[in-house]
Amino acid sequence: MSYRVLIVSNFFPPHTVGGAEIVAFREARALAARGHEVVVLAGAQPSERAPACSLDFDTYEGLPVYRLAMRSLGPDLNFYWPAAARRLKAVMSSHDIEIVHFHNITGLGANLIPAAKACGRRCVATLHDHWGFCYRNTLLRDGGALCTNHDECVRCQSQVEPEAGLHLPIRMRRDYVTWCLRQADRLVSPSAYLASAYTRTGFPDESFTVLSNGIDLETVKPFPKSPDPEGRLRFLWSGYLGEHKGITVLLDALTQLNRDQELQSKWRLMIAGDGHLRPALERELRARNLNTVKLCGRVPRAELLDIFARTDVSVLTSIWPENEPVTLLEAIASGTAQIATRIGGSADLVEDGRSGFLVAAGDAMELAAAMRRYILDPKLAVTHGARNLERRDRFDESRTIDQLEAILTESQRQGPAPSGDPVVICGTGSPPEQACILLQRVHEFSPPGLIPRFLWHEWLMDGVAWKDARIVWLWDGQPSESLVNVALRRGVPILAPITDWTEGLSRHYSGVILYKTYLEALTALRSLLSVPSLLSDFSRAARASSIAATVMAPRRAFALRSEAVI
DSSP states (O other): OOOEEEEEESOOTTSSOOHHHHHHHHHHHHHHHTTOEEEEEEEEOOOSSSOTTOEEEEEETTEEEEEEEOSOOSTTTTTOOHHHHHHHHHHHHHHTOOEEEEOOOTTTOTTHHHHHHHTTOEEEEEOOSSTTTOTTSSOBOTTSOBOOOTTOGGGTOSEEEEETTEEEEHHHHHHHHHHHHTTSSEEEESSHHHHHHHHTTTOOGGGEEEOOOOBOTTTSOOOOOOOOTTSOEEEEEESOOSGGGTHHHHHHHHHHHHHOGGGTTSEEEEEEOOOTTHHHHHHHHHHTTOTTEEEEEOOOHHHHHHHHHTOSEEEEOOSSOOSSOHHHHHHHHHTOEEEEESSTTHHHHOOBTTTEEEEOTTOHHHHHHHHHHHHHOHHHHHHHHHHHHHHGGGGBHHHHHHHHHHHHHSOOOSSOOOOSSOEEEEESSOOOHHHHHHHHHGGGTSOTTOOOEEEEGGGOOSHHHHTTEEEEEEOSSSOOHHHHHHHHHTTOOEEEEOOHHHHHHHHHOTTEEEESSHHHHHHHHHHHHHOHHHHHHHHHHHHHHHHHHHHHSOGGGGOOOHHHHO
C-alpha cells in the first residue's frame, strides 16, 4: 500500500549537504522508489531574490521540493516560527499528506511537529543530534568542555529573545523543544548512544526506535586495498572544518608525526571538507610545514567515494558525541580501516582493534600513536579494512528502509496524546529576575520523578498545547484577559501575584491562587504538581467558576460587533 509522505529537513541537496541532509535525501528517494508519493519541505538560506519566509518550488532528482527561506539559525528564533507552520499546513493540504517525517528542523521550528499533529497527520522524527535538549546541538561548552548536566543551559546562555523586547530564560526554550518532540508518534535514533542521551533528559524509552541510517551499498562499492605506488600509508579526514570536529587535535597529532624521523615519507593525509576554520587551517599547515597534508576543500560525494578507494585509513577526530557519522559508515562500506574518538555513536561503529582504533577525544598524543601503528604496519590497515568489508552488509540501507517504512506506516495514534510531562504555562511579560533564577534552578526543587515544562503562553494558544497544561503561572499583575479566560474555561488553575486586579479575580473564580513572593510561588507549584488530588480540586473549582460566570453573563456579552464580522 502506498502513502503520501512529506519529508521535512532544514537543508536538502544540492544545497548545504551534511550527514543529515544526505540521509533525508536517500530516504526520500528510496521511499519514492517503493511507490510512495514523496514531497519535500526544506529550508534554504534567504537571498535578495528569495527573502526570509518566501517559498520556492523545484525538483531534485525527480523529487518535488518546496524550499522555504529561513529567517534565522540563531537560538533566539530557530526553534519557533509560526510562518513556517502555516507553510507546512499549506503543503500538507495541497498534496493531501498522510505522514510527515521530520529530520533536522533547526531554523524551521520545533512547532512544526505539533502543527502537523494537530492536522491529524502521523508524525515521525529522526534525531540527528542533541538539539532536543541542547541549543548548541553539540553538548560542547565554551572552551570545548563536554556538558554532562542538561539542566545547566544557563552556563552557556542565560536567555533568549524570541521577539523584540521579550527576554525569556533559556530553560523555557529547551522545555518547548522537548515538548514539541514528544508530540511525535515515534522518535527514531540512528544510534543507541543518542537514544540513551535523550532518555537521560526525561524522554521515555518506549518512544524511541533505534535504527541505523545505513549506507547505500550500491553507491559505495567495496574497495579491497592495494599498496600506494609511492609506498605511503594514506589517511583521509572528511567533514566540516569546525572546532567540534577536533581540527586542532588533528593538527597537533600531525605535527607529532611530522617530527618523527622514523616516519618520514611513509604517510600522507588528505583533508576533504570546508568550514569556518579553513583559513586558519591553511595558515597552520604552512606554519607547521605539513607538506604531507593536502587540503582539497569540499568535494562532490562521488569524488569522495573515489578517494576512499585510494585510502587506507579514515580518521574522525570529533570532540563532541556524534550520532552516527556518515564517514564511518562509508569507511565500513568501502573496506577502509578506521580511527575515531571514543565518544557518542562513533564507538558503536568501530570494533576497537578489529576494524580500527578508538582514541580518547581531544588527545592528540593517543591519536598520533594510533596513526603511527598503521604507518609502521601497513598490513594492519589491510586487515582492519577487510574486517569492515566482512560486516558491511549489516549496514545495508535497504534494510533500514524496510524498517523505516514499517515505522512510518504503522497504525496512526488517535489524536494527540499527553506527553506525560506536566506543563506550566507562563506569562505574560518578561519575567522578573527572581522568576528567572527560580526557573533556571527549578529542577532542584521539583518533586521526585516529575519534570515540569515551563512554556511561554504565546507558543501554546491552541487545543493541542493545552492538553498538557496543569497550571498557568502569571508573572505580572494584569496579564492578558484572553489567557486567563482560556485557562479558567479549561479548568487550569492560575497562580498569580497579589494585586488589586488578581484579588478581584480570585474573589470571582475559585481556581486562582495568589502569592506574595516567588518562594511562595515555588511552594505552590511544588504542591500542585506533587499532589494530584489538590490539583484536581483547584481544576474543578476553576471550571465550575467559569461555567457559572458564563451562565450569568448578560446576553450582549456574546454578541459580535458588526465590524468583527467583516
